[in-house]
Amino acid sequence: MSETENRTPLLRVHDLHVYYGAIHAIKGISLEVYKNEIVTLIGANGAGKSTTLNTIAGLLKPRQGTVELEGTVLNGLGASRIVPKGLSLCPEGRRIFQQMTVRENLEMGSYTRPNSEIAASLEEMFQRFPRLKERERQIAGTLSGGEQQMLAMARALMSRPSILMLDEPSMGLAPILVEQIFDIITELHQAGTTILLVEQNAQMALQVADRAYVMETGHITLQGPAEDLLHNEAVQKAYLGS
Amino acid sequence: MIFLDNLINGLSLGSIYAIIALGYTMVYGIAKMLNFAHGDVIMVGAYIAFCGLQYWGLPPVIAILAAMAVCTVLGVTIEGLAYRPLRQAASLAVLITAIGMSYLLQNIALMIWGANPKFFPPTFINSTTFKLGQLNISSATVITILANIVIMVGLTLFTAKTKMGKAMRCVSEDRGAAELMGINVNRTISVTFAIGSALAAIAGVLLCSSYPTLQPTTGSMPGIKAFTAAVFGGIGSIPGAMLGGVLLGVIEIFGKAYISTELGDAIVFAVLIVVLLVKPSGLLGKPVREKV
Ligand SMILES: Nc1ncnc2c1ncn2[C@@H]1O[C@H](COP(=O)(O)OP(=O)(O)OP(=O)(O)O)[C@@H](O)[C@H]1O
Ligand SMILES: [Mg+2]
Numbered sequence: 070m071s072e073t074e075n076r077t078p079l080l081r082v083h084d085l086h087v088y089y090g091a092i093h094a095i096k097g098i099s100l101e102v103y104k105n106e107i108v109t110l111i112g113a114n115g116a117g118k119s120t121t122l123n124t125i126a127g128l129l130k131p132r133q134g135t136v137e138l139e140g141t142v143l144n145g146l147g148a149s150r151i152v153p154k155g156l157s158l159c160p161e162g163r164r165i166f167q168q169m170t171v172r173e174n175l176e177m178g179s180y181t182r183p184n185s186e187i188a189a190s191l192e193e194m195f196q197r198f199p200r201l202k203e204r205e206r207q208i209a210g211t212l213s214g215g216e217q218q219m220l221a222m223a224r225a226l227m228s229r230p231s232i233l234m235l236d237e238p239s240m241g242l243a244p245i246l247v248e249q250i251f252d253i254i255t256e257l258h259q260a261g262t263t264i265l266l267v268e269q270n271a272q273m274a275l276q277v278a279d280r281a282y283v284m285e286t287g288h289i290t291l292q293g294p295a296e297d298l299l300h301n302e303a304v305q306k307a308y309l310g311s
Numbered sequence: 312m313i314f315l316d317n318l319i320n321g322l323s324l325g326s327i328y329a330i331i332a333l334g335y336t337m338v339y340g341i342a343k344m345l346n347f348a349h350g351d352v353i354m355v356g357a358y359i360a361f362c363g364l365q366y367w368g369l370p371p372v373i374a375i376l377a378a379m380a381v382c383t384v385l386g387v388t389i390e391g392l393a394y395r396p397l398r399q400a401a402s403l404a405v406l407i408t409a410i411g412m413s414y415l416l417q418n419i420a421l422m423i424w425g426a427n428p429k430f431f432p433p434t435f436i437n438s439t440t441f442k443l444g445q446l447n448i449s450s451a452t453v454i455t456i457l458a459n460i461v462i463m464v465g466l467t468l469f470t471a472k473t474k475m476g477k478a479m480r481c482v483s484e485d486r487g488a489a490e491l492m493g494i495n496v497n498r499t500i501s502v503t504f505a506i507g508s509a510l511a512a513i514a515g516v517l518l519c520s521s522y523p524t525l526q527p528t529t530g531s532m533p534g535i536k537a538f539t540a541a542v543f544g545g546i547g548s549i550p551g552a553m554l555g556g557v558l559l560g561v562i563e564i565f566g567k568a569y570i571s572t573e574l575g576d577a578i579v580f581a582v583l584i585v586v587l588l589v590k591p592s593g594l595l596g597k598p599v600r601e602k603v
Contacts, residue, residue: 148490149494152493160487165488166488173477176477177489177492180493181493224492
């Protein structure tokens with residue numbers, strides 16, 4: 070990763086503190102994501118991974134610290150004004166619009182873009198996710214779990230983000246579908262998408278990622294090339310079950 | 312004949328309830344709050360139309376448009392000043408604020424227009440009576456029922472087809488996910504209040520065209536009934552508001568005609584209770600699913 074060191078990061082989080090009322094959930098974390106990287110954030114349940122992503126996306130307000138996207142400070146903008154700047158979050162639990170059709174869900178993903186550009190993006194998503202094309206008019210709530218996850222990812226891509234954040238895309242999916250989701254992540258990466266990935270499945274995440282951060286109770290405790298962490302003893306003990 | 316007479320009156324009264332219920336149901340669906348001041352916005356709308364007709368000599372259509380404009384501004388202002396600061400607050404706090412807002416509007420109306428009832432002047436809405444065999448149907452009845460249908464179809468198309476309408480459905484389903492799409496939730500809620508309040512003005516004029524006494528409490532009872540209708544039909548559902556409103560009007564008129572004049576309102580609420588016992592989410596409401 071030596072080549073990334075002197076470039077400015079696409080996403081830069083510095084000394085972030087987030088509270089839920091009196092609960093200090095994120096205790097001063099810093100992280101960077103460079104263009105065309107996959108960076109993964111792993112950690113146990115409740116470590117604060119989702120809180121971190123939600124804060125970067127603007128759903129939560131940090132009490133301290135900064136979030137910068139391509140040099141622009143995003144703090145205090147609120148999620149709806151951050152999306153058009155090129156940052157998209159595919160949230161934990163998918164949160165697709167259950168009562169809308171697949172197509173409507175995708176269209177909502179490009180809410181902030183001019184109508185004239187939507188058709189091309191839709192076509193692109195249908196090519197990448199042929200399953201969604203077959204189910205274009207189906208009510209999203211009736212999709213299977215795997216299809217819902219694909220829809221959630223496609224919807225997040227419909228804003229044409231310069232960085233895509235994925236919060237546990239493999240959650241609750243059968244192993245074969247987990248494979249598929251990770252294949253898609255790899256494909257997106259090869260197509261030039263920058264990705265910040267939060268995963269419980271540390272093994273798979275570390276295999277696809279370039280770099281990784283390990284979170285524990287609101288702190289980042291380890292960071293480095295994904296390959297190194299994959300072979301790190303502490304990580305193996307705590308997250309890889311070996 | 313009396314049966315048909317009652318049925319038509321019931322449909323007409325029910326149509327007014329339905330138009331008011333739409334305001335409750337849309338605001339509930341999108342902002343997740345009960346806007347108890349909604350009934351009083353109707354009253355304000357009726358007073359503005361009254362002033363337009365009686366004092367300012369406006370043509371009826373212009374008076375109605377003026378009432379709609381004032382109510383729209385009023386609804387959006389109430390939302391922005393009173394409800395928006397409480398967006399993260401407990402729902403009980405919001406409810407109490409809404410009740411307070413209701414009393415505030417009634418008392419402002421009392422200050423401006425006094426306690427004496429005003430007589431809402433006749434307009435094109437209630438100027439003619441159609442004879443159909445032995446039936447006498449007032450034009451107000453016909454216009455009210457037609458207005459209800461037009462509004463219902465219009466709103467259904469609006470939420471199904473337009474970008475703002477779709478944004479409303481998103482906010483209603485999942486506010487956080489809607490924000491992640493780039494939807495401005497506050498603006499969406501404002502537009503919802505604007506639409507609901509403009510409809511309240513129309514409902515106020517229609518109400519006073521059929522029941523022409525106007526006083527500061529005019530909006531309360533229809534407001535509560537319409538709220539009941541919204542719950543009856545399934546709060547949050549647009550067709551539910553229509554169905555609930557119309558059924559409620561018909562039940563009320565039939566109850567008064569065939570069972571007891573005094574107990575008319577009690578019958579309405581008894582039916583509501585029975586429906587909610589059998590189907591807690593209302594006639595067309597979706598069962599509430601706990602989020603995992
Ligand atoms: N809305 C909330 N109110 C209060 N505390 C919260 C809230 N959301 C999360 N927390 C707390 O903040 C901490 C971090 O939670 P977070 O959801 O970010 O963890 P996570 O790393 O994403 O966990 P998981 O892997 O289970 O998704 C936890 O202790 C959690 O209990
Ligand atoms: Mg999480």
